[in-house]
Amino acid sequence: MNIVLTGKNGQLARELQKRKPSNIELVALDRNDLDITNALQVMEVITEYKPEVVINASAYTAVDKAESERGQAFAVNAIGPENLAKACKAFGKGLIHISTDFVFDGQSPTPYQPKDTVRPLGVYGESKAAGEVAVQSLLPEAVILRTAWVYSAHGVNFVNTMLRLMRERKKLGVVADQVGTPTSTHTLAGAIYALVHKRGASGIYHCTDAGAASWYDFAVAISEEARQVGLLPLEKIVQIKPIGTADYLTPAARPAYSVLDKARLVKDLGIELQHWRQALRLVLKEKKVIEKIACR
Numbered sequence: 001m002n003i004v005l006t007g008k009n010g011q012l013a014r015e016l017q018k019r020k021p022s023n024i025e026l027v028a029l030d031r032n033d034l035d036i037t038n039a040l041q042v043m044e045v046i047t048e049y050k051p052e053v054v055i056n057a058s059a060y061t062a063v064d065k066a067e068s069e070r071g072q073a074f075a076v077n078a079i080g081p082e083n084l085a086k087a088c089k090a091f092g093k094g095l096i097h098i099s100t101d102f103v104f105d106g107q108s109p110t111p112y113q114p115k116d117t118v119r120p121l122g123v124y125g126e127s128k129a130a131g132e133v134a135v136q137s138l139l140p141e142a143v144i145l146r147t148a149w150v151y152s153a154h155g156v157n158f159v160n161t162m163l164r165l166m167r168e169r170k171k172l173g174v175v176a177d178q179v180g181t182p183t184s185t186h187t188l189a190g191a192i193y194a195l196v197h198k199r200g201a202s203g204i205y206h207c208t209d210a211g212a213a214s215w216y217d218f219a220v221a222i223s224e225e226a227r228q229v230g231l232l233p234l235e236k237i238v239q240i241k242p243i244g245t246a247d248y249l250t251p252a253a254r255p256a257y258s259v260l261d262k263a264r265l266v267k268d269l270g271i272e273l274q275h276w277r278q279a280l281r282l283v284l285k286e287k288k289v290i291e292k293i294a295c296r
């Protein structure tokens, strides 16, 4: 099977390249090879490679910056997926588009289901919701995979930021009243390839690791697990203080609760999702190996 992957250098795209099954031919393209906001280039690329499936892992992901860069966020997160859906429709190709828990307002008392009404709180969420609408209306057979709190050993993400701060500081304040589910790119890439292989999958799926945590819980786990795998010295005890959203104001509002219901994904793919803490341990072990190699 022949797949075109957009956003080659992003954290999810890197994982998809690393975990590519042997029966898949993957053409990974960066923004220079394929700028998804350029409708003509999107058509040319699909014509050239004739992929059976396009995986859109590219996005404008700067949640706070999006508040002042609305045009750019919508160009990449709404017009880009629209261009891809149009090209996939014209050539009869499949599309797996990645979206986010930030399309929800965080007011639900229970995990969000794929069919739940979206009501984003910020520009990033609005632009991603617009991308979902464009893809669904142009290409109902496409898959939209919503995920949350994504991290990997590489890239700019909460785990890498926390590790850096924990090495530099003795005390940290971390938000304890926003709850979601950390998601390793290992899990996400595995689910995406399973969806690729499952013929006929379409519509909205949710995919995160299992369980739920606040950012504070996540930070405490990072500190404990990082000491276990040797990413932080055993004697390095960082004091992590739970703080409220009101104590850490950001340009974009974030949902207080964005746990996603994964039942449809689990049932249709026949998979089990590992607990987020177990996934974290594996990524930190991988990061330790990467740091060891870099030190040689």
Ligand SMILES: NC(=O)c1ccc[n+]([C@@H]2O[C@H](COP(=O)([O-])OP(=O)(O)OC[C@H]3O[C@@H](n4cnc5c(N)ncnc54)[C@H](OP(=O)(O)O)[C@@H]3O)[C@@H](O)[C@H]2O)c1
Binding pocket: 006, 007, 008, 009, 010, 011, 012, 013, 030, 031, 034, 035, 036, 037, 056, 057, 058, 059, 060, 061, 076, 080, 098, 099, 100, 101, 128, 147, 148, 149, 150, 151, 155
């Ligand atoms: N990160 C999270 O916590 C999170 C949470 C929920 C959902 N998601 C979704 O998961 C998906 C993957 O996220 P990620 O964390 O892997 O993102 P990421 O690391 O920020 O990577 C996004 C990639 O998209 C590329 N890109 C930006 N504009 C582009 C354009 N016009 N054309 C082509 N490529 C472009 C970027 O290229 P440059 O390197 O050139 O900038 C970057 O490599 C996204 O759909 C995101 O919305 C992420």
